[in-house]
Amino acid sequence: MDLLIVDDEALARQRLARMVERLEGYRLVAQAADAAEAMAAMAEHDPDVVLCDIRMPGQDGLQLAQQISTMEDPPAIIFCTAYDEYALDAFGAQAVDYLLKPVSDEKLQAALNKAQKVNRAQLAALAQADSDVSADSRKHISARTRRGVELIPLDAIHYFLADHKYVTVYHDDNETLIDDTLKELEQEFPERFVRVHRNALVAIKAIEGMERSPQGQYRLRLKGLDHQPVVSRRHVSPLREFLSRL
Structure with a gap:
């Protein structure tokens, strides 16, 4: 610790x-x-x-x-x-x-x-x-863009990344700024996304594995993505145990 x-x-x-x-x-x-x-x-x-x-x-x-x-x-x-x-x-x-x-x-x-x-x-x-899935939970994340309101399917989302006051959702088609906070998303979708860092939520189904970089950081391998989100030290142990049961 x-x-x-x-x-x-x-x-x-x-x-x-x-x-x-x-x-x-x-x-x-x-x-x-x-x-x-x-x-x-x-x-x-x-x-x-x-x-x-x-x-x-x-x-x-x-x-x-x-x-x-x-x-x-x-x-x-x-x-x-x-x-x-x-x-x-x-x-x-x-x-x-x-x-x-x-x-x-x-x-x-x-x-x-x-x-x-x-x-x-x-x-x-x-x-x-996995046991907390709500039948009433929304199936999309909405984002206000120049084209109006964009609906991003939850199944298409790889991870959310917070930077100061903004949260970006990385999904199949692009990356989009949204109004939701990480805390709100974590509470609403505990069955879909896992906290890996104070600034990152990752889709559980997108995770292929966790590995340690030559610099000593832990990172997640995500399906179909080159980018590897950083796992903070405090989340490594619980995340490793969680992944071992998937």
Whole structure:
């Protein structure tokens, strides 16, 4: 699992970083001193878990957590703080755990185990996909183009890719901008499309396999396409297990 540490105190970040290094199966991908740096680090590294302080200059940890919760595919949050009065607010912000400084190795490990259970919920959702088909779900995605409204059959769609405020659907005939968000599409069509990255949904029937590139990235092979969407590290394990059952 990939971790991001957010704390305005350098010594506190260094102490947590040393603790993470001692744990097997975890990798520290970035550190941040405030909320702005944290959001930039998340955009670049897509961590599984954020270890976050609460009292920080500018936007505090609770406000950061609220911002994170609005993301398409948010990481789990574990608060690490010297103050115990924010516990209720922290869990209200969907935190996985609330650790008081100085954090012990045992409590950090226990909190990360909880975060892993949260990630396993992704796998459960994927496994449920085939049984969630709705007879009433739409069979097309509509897009407003210069020619008017274009109806794109779901069966013709290979994947959706988000870039800032826009979502592009890649389909048999072309690529088209649409108004739907990835989150809306993921919730509406869990039986057809699987999340492989915070910015990508891929048609399950289009997947031929997953492979690791020479640069270390995981990518999907799609039927009839040269382009291979990137799979983020946090989605590799649940996606691999899901594909093994197809």
